[in-house]
Amino acid sequence: MNAPFAPRVVVVGAGPAGLRATEVLAEAGLRPVLIDEAPRSGGQIYRRPPVGAERPATDLYGFEAGKAVALHDLLGRLGDRVDHRSATLVWAIEGRRLSLLGPEGPSVLDFDALVLATGAMDRVLPFPGWTLPGVFTLGAAQIALKAQGVAIGSKVALVGAGPLLPLVTRQYAKAGAEVALSLDATPFLPKLLHGPSMLASPSTLLKGLWYMAANAASGVPQRFGATGLRVEGDGRVEALVWRDGRGRDHRVACDAVGASFGLRSEIQLADLAGCRMEFDELTRQWRPIRTSEGRSTAPDVWLAGDGATIGGADVAELAGTRTALALLADRGIAVDTTRIARLDAALARQRRFRVAVEKAYPFPRALLDGLADDLMLCRCEGVTVGALRAAATTRGADEMNRLKAFTRIGMGRCQGRVCGQAAAEILAATLDRPIAEVGRLRGNPPVKPIPIGAFAGAFATEGERA
Amino acid sequence: MSRRLEVDVAIVGGGTAACAAAVALRRAGLTVAVLEKRRCGAGASGVNFGGVRRQGRDLRELPLANRSRGLWDGLNELLGVDVEFDVSGHIKLARSETDLEELERYRLAARDHDLELTMLGANAVHAELPWLGEKVLGASLSPTDGQANPRVVGPAFARLARRMGAEIFEFTPVEAVASTGSGFEVAAGDLTVVSRRLINAAGAGGRLVAATFGEDVPLTPLSPNMLVTEPLPYFVSRSIGVCGGDVYVRQTRRGNAIFGGGRGWQDHDLGLARPSSEQSVDGIRRTLMLVPDLARANVIRTWSGFDGEMPDHIPVIGHSSTTPGLIHAFGFSGHGFQLGPAIGEILAELVIDGHTPTPIEPFAIDRFRDWSPEASSAPDASVHTEH
Numbered sequence: 104m105n106a107p108f109a110p111r112v113v114v115v116g117a118g119p120a121g122l123r124a125t126e127v128l129a130e131a132g133l134r135p136v137l138i139d140e141a142p143r144s145g146g147q148i149y150r151r152p153p154v155g156a157e158r159p160a161t162d163l164y165g166f167e168a169g170k171a172v173a174l175h176d177l178l179g180r181l182g183d184r185v186d187h188r189s190a191t192l193v194w195a196i197e198g199r200r201l202s203l204l205g206p207e208g209p210s211v212l213d214f215d216a217l218v219l220a221t222g223a224m225d226r227v228l229p230f231p232g233w234t235l236p237g238v239f240t241l242g243a244a245q246i247a248l249k250a251q252g253v254a255i256g257s258k259v260a261l262v263g264a265g266p267l268l269p270l271v272t273r274q275y276a277k278a279g280a281e282v283a284l285s286l287d288a289t290p291f292l293p294k295l296l297h298g299p300s301m302l303a304s305p306s307t308l309l310k311g312l313w314y315m316a317a318n319a320a321s322g323v324p325q326r327f328g329a330t331g332l333r334v335e336g337d338g339r340v341e342a343l344v345w346r347d348g349r350g351r352d353h354r355v356a357c358d359a360v361g362a363s364f365g366l367r368s369e370i371q372l373a374d375l376a377g378c379r380m381e382f383d384e385l386t387r388q389w390r391p392i393r394t395s396e397g398r399s400t401a402p403d404v405w406l407a408g409d410g411a412t413i414g415g416a417d418v419a420e421l422a423g424t425r426t427a428l429a430l431l432a433d434r435g436i437a438v439d440t441t442r443i444a445r446l447d448a449a450l451a452r453q454r455r456f457r458v459a460v461e462k463a464y465p466f467p468r469a470l471l472d473g474l475a476d477d478l479m480l481c482r483c484e485g486v487t488v489g490a491l492r493a494a495a496t497t498r499g500a501d502e503m504n505r506l507k508a509f510t511r512i513g514m515g516r517c518q519g520r521v522c523g524q525a526a527a528e529i530l531a532a533t534l535d536r537p538i539a540e541v542g543r544l545r546g547n548p549p550v551k552p553i554p555i556g557a558f559a560g561a562f563a564t565e566g567e568r569a
Numbered sequence: 570m571s572r573r574l575e576v577d578v579a580i581v582g583g584g585t586a587a588c589a590a591a592v593a594l595r596r597a598g599l600t601v602a603v604l605e606k607r608r609c610g611a612g613a614s615g616v617n618f619g620g621v622r623r624q625g626r627d628l629r630e631l632p633l634a635n636r637s638r639g640l641w642d643g644l645n646e647l648l649g650v651d652v653e654f655d656v657s658g659h660i661k662l663a664r665s666e667t668d669l670e671e672l673e674r675y676r677l678a679a680r681d682h683d684l685e686l687t688m689l690g691a692n693a694v695h696a697e698l699p700w701l702g703e704k705v706l707g708a709s710l711s712p713t714d715g716q717a718n719p720r721v722v723g724p725a726f727a728r729l730a731r732r733m734g735a736e737i738f739e740f741t742p743v744e745a746v747a748s749t750g751s752g753f754e755v756a757a758g759d760l761t762v763v764s765r766r767l768i769n770a771a772g773a774g775g776r777l778v779a780a781t782f783g784e785d786v787p788l789t790p791l792s793p794n795m796l797v798t799e800p801l802p803y804f805v806s807r808s809i810g811v812c813g814g815d816v817y818v819r820q821t822r823r824g825n826a827i828f829g830g831g832r833g834w835q836d837h838d839l840g841l842a843r844p845s846s847e848q849s850v851d852g853i854r855r856t857l858m859l860v861p862d863l864a865r866a867n868v869i870r871t872w873s874g875f876d877g878e879m880p881d882h883i884p885v886i887g888h889s890s891t892t893p894g895l896i897h898a899f900g901f902s903g904h905g906f907q908l909g910p911a912i913g914e915i916l917a918e919l920v921i922d923g924h925t926p927t928p929i930e931p932f933a934i935d936r937f938r939d940w941s942p943e944a945s946s947a948p949d950a951s952v953h954t955e956h
Contacts, residue, residue: 195846197834202846209850375843483799484823498650499728505608508615508720511823516799516869548846552799552867558853559864 110215118146120408121220123423129184195548221410225363232334244361256359260343264364269314288467290328300459374546382539397426483515579764583609587770588726589913595733610723616874624711629931631682637911648725659714668812702861773877775899791878792833798866800824833873844871886932
């Protein structure tokens with residue numbers, strides 16, 4: 104039960120960041136509301152199988168099993184001190200009011216403070232064949248394995264541009280799938296150059312190296328530096344074709360492809376909450392401006408985890424804790440300053456590591472060079488690369504929202520979450536301008552599609568204060 | 570680097586009417602500068618429902634709407650883009666005897682303004698729109714009305730105006746306007762435009778420009794609240810409205826169902842207009858009662874934008890009552906999209922000839938002569954109007 108006049112703090116996202124923030128807030132007696140789209144807590148990285156289909160944590164999470172179990176057990180341990188709303192979507196934010204859609208239908212919830220821990224999704228880039236049945240993102244390939252216990256195919260090719268690739272490769276090989284190729288679109292050299300800086304987090308570096316070594320030992324071909332990527336097949340995936348650094352084409356037969364190119368922060372709710380954004384040159388994407396303690400530019404809106412800055416699960420846990428402590432301090436609640444100092448030191452170390460990771464896995468821009476005009480770019484609305492270029496050169500579409508108005512790119516079901524970054528890259532290249540200058544798609548509710556039928560009945564308003 | 574530009578006509582605002590005026594003025598050989606705060610056609614011109622509708626308009630607007638309807642048929646050719654204008658017809662539904670009487674009265678009156686409407690009985694309506702969820706007693710059909718894509722029309726007029734030699738300045742908010750005796754001076758950052766004539770087509774900002782010349786009017790901000798579903802199999806064959814205006818729905822060529830849901834909110838200083846979730850949910854429910862099949866669809870996006878509304882729901886159009894050479898066209902109260910092309914021509918006529926053959930007397934700004942901001946109360950914002 105809420106103490107009289109205790110602030111209502113709402114945490115959105117039950118991944119590593121949201122769970123750790125919730126823990127701090129609950130232990131301070133604030134009984135936070137924790138909202139998450141998934142039926143069970145854990146986020147994407149520590150996603151759990153449905154109830155009744157559990158498997159051992161070591162099978163699912165490998166080295167990270169201990170962390171996963173600790174997070175999964177967290178809500179059970181906190182019990183009634185948290186108001187957990189699972190399977191619930193926050194589809195809009197207006198001022199201090201959240202619009203929710205959960206198992207009981209729609210409702211609204213007012214907050215005094217909001218922690219957004221909305222996580223990240225795969226960054227998708229288009230290539231010939233990317234819309235063929237059998238092509239997944241790396242994240243989706245991993246979810247299939249973790250949540251449903253199935254592989255995306257029996258002979259798979261995996262393509263990536265980040266540390267997720269060796270991990271998913273390892274998980275697939277271990278699960279018994281044949282990995283025909285593990286292809287890192289980024290070149291090998293930057294990994295050597297920036298490897299030493301990754302010693303800021305030696306255990307993470309070692310794990311990455313171990314995955315690669317284990318993959319090599321189990322006979323999975325691992326290659327680096329790809330251009331000219333394409334998937335071939337008649338109605339479904341039959342082969343992956345790529346060009347190496349020396350300009351030689353390779354063709355690998357497979358029946359499924361997992362391909363994505365790093366991560367993109369889910370910033371839509373921060374956008375609706377009024378957080379100002381900045382362009383991050385390192386990861387080539389927009390992100391909400393955030394202080395090191397987690398404060399956004401919007402009053403009483405806090406940010407933690409990959410939804411604000413891509414940093415990975417360990418950083419998300421630290422940032423979740425750190426942000427909640429700052430929120431408590433902001434509300435005049437005493438916090439342990441040595442704990443904060445320790446967290447800050449750990450976060451600073453992780454930041455150095457992260458910069459090295461991003462430099463080791465630079466954004467594979469070259470994949471977008473020379474794309475054919477007839478290549479599908481926005482699959483929701485069926486808009487091609489050529490239509491984008493034509494709108495840019497003949498109709499004056501010189502930034503993303505104009506482009507959307509003229510071509511429908513980003514107007515469909517995904518609202519640009521899938522194609523938006525690629526569209527911005529191609530638009531900037533077409534106009535020969537820096538990518539930051541073409542801006543980003545403005546967010547509008549709902550952040551994900553909402554079924555009209557769910558709104559037929561009555562709904563509840565919580566937290567209205569006279 | 571400051572720049573000074575001399576033109577015949579300066580236009581404040583870059584919506585469809587403003588850019589269409591620039592086109593018409595260039596055609597007559599006059600030099601023109603358009604100053605737009607954000608992007609041309611991104612304000613009320615671009616974020617509305619997309620109705621190209623005469624039915625249901627204030628009778629005084631029908632001469633404007635009739636003139637504009639004639640222009641819509643040629644817009645693709647004129648602008649060189651597909652504006653997705655479809656003559657789907659507009660049907661207005663009666664849900665009560667009172668509604669039915671209102672429709673019949675309007676039909677008789679509209680006939681005198683060259684708008685032919687056809688009354689449909691209950692059976693005919695339900696036969697034509699078998700998916701209707703509410704019992705309808707009848708309807709009025711305007712077969713020559715239709716719908717178009719508002720996001721492309723204004724920008725296309727702006728491009729055409731530029732091709733014809735108009736100076737179009739986007740992201741150029743006007744900071745000051747002044748009469749110089751022989752003309753006007755418009756200041757926007759480093760840019761100063763000196764003109765013989767000034768057109769105030771600043772939409773929601775039109776009040777500020779008018780007030781500068783001693784003509785403050787009771788314009789209030791208006792933000793539409795629009796919703797759209799993912800593409801659906803085609804079934805909403807007409808653009809649909811109801812008596813009372815609280816539900817309106819159409820289906821785009823692509824298949825998305827677009828419908829309205831009350832009003833959004835805006836912060837003019839921040840340049841921000843956002844849909845209201847509460848109003849969206851109300852709109853979903855009202856629309857669902859009329860179109861139950863939409864229960865199977867998802868809303869994928871909602872949006873809002875800026876417009877200005879007059880208390881009598883008709884715009885201000887015509888010469889200033891205080892300042893020779895100043896011409897107003899703003900306050901379209903949520904239904905200016907269809908009128909835009911004709912307003913452009915009318916503004917050019919007012920500049921060139923001093924008058925227009927289209928009757929615009931009802932829109933004179935001096936109808937608010939006796940109004941003062943101190944004496945007024947807030948206008949009734951609860952009225953839902955089909956945009």
